[in-house]
Amino acid sequence: MPKPTAIFVDLPVRRAPLAFFPMRLFFRIRVAGHSMVPALAPGDRLLCVGGFRRRLCVPGAIVVAKAPVPENLVVKRVSRVFPDGSFAVEGDNRDVSRDSRHFGPLEARAYEGRALFAYRPWPRALWRS
Numbered sequence: 001m002p003k004p005t006a007i008f009v010d011l012p013v014r015r016a017p018l019a020f021f022p023m024r025l026f027f028r029i030r031v032a033g034h035s036m037v038p039a040l041a042p043g044d045r046l047l048c049v050g051g052f053r054r055r056l057c058v059p060g061a062i063v064v065a066k067a068p069v070p071e072n073l074v075v076k077r078v079s080r081v082f083p084d085g086s087f088a089v090e091g092d093n094r095d096v097s098r099d100s101r102h103f104g105p106l107e108a109r110a111y112e113g114r115a116l117f118a119y120r121p122w123p124r125a126l127w128r129s
């Protein structure tokens with residue numbers, strides 16, 4: 001069995017699978033932009049549950065998804081879920097956020113996972129999605 005490796009995405013988020021969960025049951029994200037302020041700030045670290053649990057994609061949830069333009073991972077809040085499985089996302093800071101208002105709803109396959117809780121920085125880490 002190959003060893004899992006860390007994967008880093010530079011723009012909106014940084015992602016690294018936890019070493020003992022090679023199937024991405026859980027993964028970690030570091031927030032890099034200002035689109036989710038005040039809920040999340042740049043540098044916040046989140047523990048997320050993987051994309052096999054699409055039923056966790058509900059309005060109000062903070063999710064990690066592949067944005068179509070640019071092709072990066074983004075951390076956004078789900079605003080609507082459609083019957084075909086597609087979903088719309090929006091940032092909490094609407095003035096700087098590039099979200100479904102710009103690129104439209106995301107397909108179900110764009111869903112990567114849901115943020116469970118922030119574990120850093122510590123005292124702000126008491127947040128839970």
